[in-house]
Amino acid sequence: EVDRRRAVLRAEVPAGGEIELVGPDAFAQRMPGVYAAIAPSRPGMMTRPPHWWPLAELQQxxxxxxxxxxxxHHGPSGPDGYVIYQVDRKHWNQPSTLEVVELVTAGDAACGGLWRYLLGVDLVDTIKLPGRPLDEFAPLLFTDPRRCARTEGGDGLWLRLVDVPSALAARTYEGEPVVIEVADPVLEDNSGRYRISPGGVERTDRPAELRLDVDALAMLYLGAWRASALATAGRVRAADESALTRADRLFATETPAWCGTHF
Structure with missing residues (x-):
């Protein structure tokens, strides 16, 4: 949460572009296109089915x-960020809170512009942002980072790989190949050995270098955990240390996983 009364943005934070208020009548029509253009920007983010937006409109x-x-927020090429929020203003002598329901940005200008907007909302004492990603950068925006405090944490994304071959083939990899053996007692077609490399994924009869259950594979899949860490906990069994090093690099992601959609 942010102490809105004392929080001051650093001078180098981008000024941002044009701001558009989207009313309830236009919400279900406008926002699907905005989200689709912005959201697929980090591991774990979900596409939203057509019925999601009308339901969100009804809730609002x-x-x-x-x-x-x-x-x-509009940049040179169109919408590149948005924020959905509510302001809880109680009695005149009680603090008021702005709670962010969603904040999604695709660049620095959108981030700076939307934060300038939020800090400019009148008669607000505290800005709360529940469910933010682990690498939330908001404290870096302020001259005094202590005006932005992390107050709690919790689960934001649960993942179960239903079709392991398709899931492994759907993402990209960097580094040297590794052969993993997956055990899935529920969906047995997922069980088997897979050779994973930057060139793709294929089933193989080669000796396994890593053995793991399908739940541990889900922990690796979005880059949330490193194979070496899971091995320390006994969740991954490695033939040698080099296999763990290669798997760490293959499954690494540039940004931590974050869903951003409540489900």
């Missing part, structure tokens, strides 16, 4: 405690 209309506000 039924929000009795405080109106829900949607703001879209």
């Amino acid at each position: 209309r039924w929000a009795d405690d405080a109106p829900v506000v949607t703001v879209v």
